[in-house]
Amino acid sequence: MLHGVGALGLGAALAACASEEDPGPGGPTGSVGAPAETFAEPTRKISGELKILLWSHFVPSHDTWFDKFCADWGGKTGVKVTVDHIDQAQITTRLAAEISAGQGHDLVQFIACLSSFEEGVLDLKDVTDEAVKRHGPQLELCRKSSLNPKTGKFYAYSPGWVPDPGNYRKTLWSGVGLPNGPSTWDELLTGGTEIMKSKNIQMGLGMSQEIDSNMVLRALMWSFGSSIQDASEKVVINSDQTVAAVEYMAKLFKQTMTNEVFSWNAASNNQGLVAGKLSYAVNSISAYRTAQGTAPEVADDIHFVSALRGTQGALAAQHVMYNWVVPKHAKNADAAKEFLLHYTTNYAAATYASKLYDFCAWDKLTPNLNAWLASDPFGSKPSDKLKLLADGTKWSTNIGHPGPASPAEGEVFSTFIIPNMFAKAARGELTAKQAVTEAEGLITPIFAKWRARGLVGG
Amino acid sequence: MRTRVADRDGALAWIFLMPSVVYILALVGVPFVLAVGLAFSDVTSGDPSFDFVGVDNFRSIFDDPVFWQSLGNTFLFTAISMLLIVVLGKIVANILVADFRGKWVVRFLVLLPWTTPATLGAVAWLWLLDSIYSPIDWVLRQLGFLAEAGNGSNMYWLGEPALAMASVIAVHVWRLTPLAAVIMMAGLVAIPKDMDEAARMDGAGYWRRMFEVTIPMTMPVIAVSALFGAIFTFTDMAVVDVLTNGGPNNATQVLTSWAFFRGIDGGDVGQGAAIALFLFPLLLAAAIAILRAVRRLEVR
Numbered sequence: 001m002l003h004g005v006g007a008l009g010l011g012a013a014l015a016a017c018a019s020e021e022d023p024g025p026g027g028p029t030g031s032v033g034a035p036a037e038t039f040a041e042p043t044r045k046i047s048g049e050l051k052i053l054l055w056s057h058f059v060p061s062h063d064t065w066f067d068k069f070c071a072d073w074g075g076k077t078g079v080k081v082t083v084d085h086i087d088q089a090q091i092t093t094r095l096a097a098e099i100s101a102g103q104g105h106d107l108v109q110f111i112a113c114l115s116s117f118e119e120g121v122l123d124l125k126d127v128t129d130e131a132v133k134r135h136g137p138q139l140e141l142c143r144k145s146s147l148n149p150k151t152g153k154f155y156a157y158s159p160g161w162v163p164d165p166g167n168y169r170k171t172l173w174s175g176v177g178l179p180n181g182p183s184t185w186d187e188l189l190t191g192g193t194e195i196m197k198s199k200n201i202q203m204g205l206g207m208s209q210e211i212d213s214n215m216v217l218r219a220l221m222w223s224f225g226s227s228i229q230d231a232s233e234k235v236v237i238n239s240d241q242t243v244a245a246v247e248y249m250a251k252l253f254k255q256t257m258t259n260e261v262f263s264w265n266a267a268s269n270n271q272g273l274v275a276g277k278l279s280y281a282v283n284s285i286s287a288y289r290t291a292q293g294t295a296p297e298v299a300d301d302i303h304f305v306s307a308l309r310g311t312q313g314a315l316a317a318q319h320v321m322y323n324w325v326v327p328k329h330a331k332n333a334d335a336a337k338e339f340l341l342h343y344t345t346n347y348a349a350a351t352y353a354s355k356l357y358d359f360c361a362w363d364k365l366t367p368n369l370n371a372w373l374a375s376d377p378f379g380s381k382p383s384d385k386l387k388l389l390a391d392g393t394k395w396s397t398n399i400g401h402p403g404p405a406s407p408a409e410g411e412v413f414s415t416f417i418i419p420n421m422f423a424k425a426a427r428g429e430l431t432a433k434q435a436v437t438e439a440e441g442l443i444t445p446i447f448a449k450w451r452a453r454g455l456v457g458g
Numbered sequence: 459m460r461t462r463v464a465d466r467d468g469a470l471a472w473i474f475l476m477p478s479v480v481y482i483l484a485l486v487g488v489p490f491v492l493a494v495g496l497a498f499s500d501v502t503s504g505d506p507s508f509d510f511v512g513v514d515n516f517r518s519i520f521d522d523p524v525f526w527q528s529l530g531n532t533f534l535f536t537a538i539s540m541l542l543i544v545v546l547g548k549i550v551a552n553i554l555v556a557d558f559r560g561k562w563v564v565r566f567l568v569l570l571p572w573t574t575p576a577t578l579g580a581v582a583w584l585w586l587l588d589s590i591y592s593p594i595d596w597v598l599r600q601l602g603f604l605a606e607a608g609n610g611s612n613m614y615w616l617g618e619p620a621l622a623m624a625s626v627i628a629v630h631v632w633r634l635t636p637l638a639a640v641i642m643m644a645g646l647v648a649i650p651k652d653m654d655e656a657a658r659m660d661g662a663g664y665w666r667r668m669f670e671v672t673i674p675m676t677m678p679v680i681a682v683s684a685l686f687g688a689i690f691t692f693t694d695m696a697v698v699d700v701l702t703n704g705g706p707n708n709a710t711q712v713l714t715s716w717a718f719f720r721g722i723d724g725g726d727v728g729q730g731a732a733i734a735l736f737l738f739p740l741l742l743a744a745a746i747a748i749l750r751a752v753r754r755l756e757v758r
Contacts, residue, residue, distance in 0.1 A: 093722050096503035116725030119505035200607060208617075209705035260589040262706035263617030268589065277590055407502075407725055414723035415524070420707050429707070438523075445521065449726070453502070 033377070035348040035368060037069070039076055042338040043130075049080045050335040053095075054109035055088035057354060058286045065353035073342055079335045099327055106330040107339065111320040112211075112413075113145050113398075113405035118155040118455060121325040125154045127337045131344050135362040141398040142361035145321045145405045150233070150457040155325065159344045160351075160358050162320035163392035164215055166305040167273055167288060168280045169298075172201060181280075181305040185223060185248060188280065188308055192256035195279045203256035204272050204281030207249070207423040208264040209416040215317040216282040217418050221245045222401055223310030228412060228443060231402045233458035235447050238440040241312065246425045246432035253426040262423055274298060284319040285386065289355055292379060300381045306388050307395035315397050321405075322358075352377075356386060363393075403457075408443075408450040417442050496731035503725040515732035519720075525733060527708050528716040532737070535627060535712055536691040542631045543687040544680060547638025548673075554639060555646045572636035580700035583629045587615040587701070619709035622702050626710050629697050634690055638683040645679030646672065678752045685748045692741055713737060 052070065057063050067083050074081035084105070086094065091110045098104025099120035108114075114121070128146070132138055142158035168181040172195050182188040192203045206213035221227060226241035253261070256279075260268075270287035272278040276298050281287070291299035307316035326336045343350070347360040351369060355378045360366045373386045380386060400409040412418065421439035424430040430438065450456040463469050497516070500509045519525045554565055571579060586594055595612050598604045605611045615625045649672065657667045673680070695714035698704060704711035704719065713733055721730015 092503070096722055096725075096727070099504060100506040102506075116502060117504035119502065121504065209703040209708075258612070259614040259617040260612065261617070263589050263614055263622070263702070265584075265703065272590060275590060407504075411720075411724035411726065414725075415719055416703075416705070416708075420705075423707050427707070442522070442524070445518065449518070453500075 034352045035346075037072075037346045037349050039073070039342070040345065042077055042342075044334055044338065046332070046335040046338050047078050048332050048335065049082065050074070050107065050332050050339060051082045051084070051105040052107045052109070052336075052339075053084045053086065053091070053105040055091060055111055056085040057357075058284075059289065059354045059357050062350065062354040062358070065349065069343075069346070069349065070339075073339060077335075077338070079332070079339075081339075095325070095327070099329070102329045104327065104329065106332045107324060107326055107336040109322060109324045111322060113321055113400075113410055114156050114323045114325050115148065115405050115455075116407040116410050117325060117327075118148055118151065118153060118407070121155055121327050122330070122333055123153045123155075124157040124324075124326065124337070124340075125152075127157045127340050128154050130341060131157075131159070131362070134341070135344070135365055139361040139363075139393060141318060141393070141396060142321070144398045144400065144403075145318075146323060147404065148406065148455060149404055150406075150455060156323035157325075157340055158321060158323055159340070159347060159361050160322045161318045161361065161396075162284050162357055162359060163389050163396050164219070164282055164284060164316045164319035165389060165392070166280060166282050166308060167302050168305060169201075169276070169278070169301050170303045171301050172199060172279045175199070181303060182308060183305060184309040185220065189248070189252050189255065192252065192279060196256045199279075201277065201279045202258055202260070203252065204261075204269045204278035205249075205252070205257070206261050206264040206269060207253070207419050207426055208262055208268075209419060210264055210266045210268075212266055212269055212283060213261075213264065213419040214413055214416065215319065217249070217422050218399065218401075219282065219307060219316040220249060220310065221418075222315040222397065223308060223313055224248070225310075225312030227402060228409065228418070229400065229403045229406075229447070229458070233403045233406060233408075233447070233451075233456050235440065235444050235458075237443060238436055242436045243432045244311070246422055246435055249422045250426045250428075250432065262427070273302065282316065285355075285357060285389075289357075289378070303385055304388055306392070314395050315401065316395055317399055317401075318396050320358075321398065356389075359389075359392065406450065406456050407453075408447040408456045411446045411450070412443050415442075415446075493731045493735055496727055497735050499728050499731075501727045501731075503722065503727055506727075511728065515728045516736075519729055519732050519736070524708050524711065524716060525713075528704075528711045528713050528733075529736070531623070531708075531710060532692065532712045532714075534623065535630070535710075536688055539627050539630045539634070539691045540684055540687045542627070543634045543638045543691075544684050546631065546635045547642050547683055547687075548680065550635060550639035551642035551646055554643050568639060569636045571633050572640075574633075576633060576694070576696040577700055579633055580629060580697045583625070583632075584701055587625050589614050589617060616702050617706055619706055622706060622710050626697055626701055629701065630691060630694065633697070634687055637690075638687055641679050641683040641686070642676060645676035649675045678755045681748050681752045681755070685745060688744065689741065692737060 063085055070081040070083050088111050091108065095108050095117060099117065128138065142161055146156040146158040147154050166181065170179065173179060173181050173191055176191045176194040178187060178191050182191050195201055205216050221242060224241050224245035226239055226245050228235065228237050230236045269278065269281040269283055270290065273281050273287045274291045274295055288299055288302050291302060307314040324340055326333050330336060344365065348366045348368065351358050351360060351366050356372055356376070370390045373390045375383045376386050399405050399413060417439050421435045425432045425435040447456055447458065451458060495508065498510060498512060500511045550568055554568065586592060589612060592612065592615065595604060598613070599606060599611065604613070613621060616622045653671060654667060657671050662670065693714060695712065695718060698710050698712055698715045702710045704715045713736060717730045717734035720733060721727045
């Protein structure tokens with residue numbers, strides 16, 4: 001069906017190698033050290049083999065830690081654990097192939113919602129309930145990214161996520177009277193315009209067919225009171241608020257950006273930021289960690305702000321949402337579930353090993369997180385520049401907000417309808433109203449299709 | 459006397475053919491039949507159970523404007539690529555059959571794009587066309603065609619719809635021209651030398667010999683290379699996937715990439731298969747027509 005599948009696989013691998021930058025070297029520099037790991041006997045008898053498939057983390061030190069963590073757990077429980085890391089861009093293709101073949105890994109992790117796989121995976125309500133029993137309420141955005149309220153099924157288990165703050169160049173924004181960076185979309189427009197005029201350095205918000213554009217443009221919509229669906233999963237994108245958000249972006253583009261933002265891939269804003277070519281971008285801390293290793297002077301100048309305030313609030317999308325699924329074909333589901341509970345209990349070690357990239361769905365499981373963020377053990381200058389991430393849960397939400405993540409939201413995401421809606425208006429190909437109407441025309445059948453399958457409410 | 463297998467032409471032919479037949483059946487035939495089935499099913503990435511839905515998937519994709527945009531892009535991409543591949547392939551083939559020092563080095567270099575995995579080549583081009591670091595832009599800047607800084611200092615090859623399509627076509631032509639050249643080179647060296655010499659003796663110049671002897675004599679191989687070029691172009695998504703992901707605004711979206719985004723990333727395998735198969739009848743008809751034309755040319 002698709003010619004050159006092998007070549008495509010390699011392509012995906014290579015493209016995804018470039019999808020984010022590897023954070024540079026640099027071990028802990030003090031502060032509160034790596035947390036000790038704990039082990040509790042599994043609640044059920046487990047044995048045999050457990051095959052885990054997960055992404056190659058953007059922070060390589062995480063994978064080193066994770067592999068040893070699995071081996072240690074396997075040694076203590078008598079389960080033979082096999083861990084396969086592959087590029088994140090290949091995970092959904094691989095999972096689809098394994099579900100279709102009815103064989104493969106027992107446990108699969110991805111960095112976004114796997115809602116479209118609901119019918120092919122086990123309900124992980126028992127794992128989620130047990131984790132809640134042990135650790136208290138789960139973070140709402142993780143819950144909404146793993147539970148389908150229509151079917152009541154936990155198609156995934158979500159123990160962690162990654163925030164998506166604004167990254168800004170302090171020297172540039174100090175020059176326009178905003179040394180602490182923009183805090184509203186209006187300030188972003190006025191400050192960004194001035195920087196573009198005086199320094200010829202552009203804004204870094206993509207309107208391209210890639211993941212970061214999808215994220216930041218949803219954040220803009222939410223902050224303007226707009227969304228694709230409402231809480232009950234009805235399509236509500238065609239609203240005055242969406243039109244206002246699209247008009248704002250068109251203005252921001254004209255005053256602060258170049259056509260470059262239509263050509264971006266997932267690595268582009270990272271590269272632009274590290275190269276010192278962008279005044280502001282929305283991304284996880286991975287670009288900053290890269291700069292720490294490759295361009296320390298740029299890294300020192302990169303600071304962070306929380307979600308920008310719009311007319312109706314201040315929200316950002318999560319940058320990464322960890323979804324663990326147990327396919328129906330899994331031969332050792334019990335071991336998979338026990339492993340997930342053990343992994344969750346030790347999430348502080350995962351956060352540390354990822355250089356504060358991964359955040360836990362249970363605050364109490366990372367008791368030192370605020371101390372680490374207030375005094376970065378990985379060499380930030382000043383050491384407290386990540387401090388604002390401590391309240392990241394207050395300004396972060398799930399894809400699908402104010403409703404849940406769903407297969408329909410996933411397909412809208414994968415077919416880049418939102419970035420194209422903004423881009424068409426920004427390029428002047430359509431008016432804001434026409435672009436929104438066109439997007440609605442593309443989104444409605446997608447929701448109808450998944451609703452007909454019983455996977456989407458509304 | 460008992461004949462050995464090695465002496466029986468028929469048996470030997472099948473033995474030699476069998477690996478290819480098995481390969482084609484297993485890796486082309488079976489997936490193809492599977493894809494036809496999927497196109498008429500409601501299979502999703504999470505639910506492989508087969509439920510027949512008739513032509514619903516085709517009805518849905520026909521209602522999707524991105525599908526029609528992708529179809530138009532596919533034809534444009536293929537038509538321009540094929541034309542350039544055939545013309546450039548012929549030129550390169552003429553160069554490669556000529557006698558000059560360093561011919562083998564030139565042949566090696568010309569063949570490199572074809573022997574390099576498609577995606578590796580595309581990743582290299584991704585950097586060449588990068589919005590910030592493009593060396594092509596740098597050269598244009600040094601030559602004074604682009605501004606030193608600010609607006610107009612970059613082409614944004616992959617950010618402008620027309621330039622993005624031109625880039626995708628250029629990379630594809632770069633990849634496939636060596637294949638066409640090698641096929642045509644085989645045709646050129648097969649032309650009897652005395653024909654060319656006879657034409658020379660009759661006073662035919664270079665262009666006359668080219669259009670009245672060489673091209674007619676190599677027309678069957680030109681048709682075959684055009685067929686290869688068309689099929690490889692119609693069915694390729696690696697270049698689009700790496701360079702543009704179908705953007706900007708689906709300006710470089712082709713049927714194969716759209717099938718992938720819809721079917722695998724989007725989870726609707728049935729629709730993805732319907733999109734991927736849409737051109738099959740057309741491609742089959744085109745392939746049969748070209749091969750028949752080649753046969754007629756050979757008979758003549």
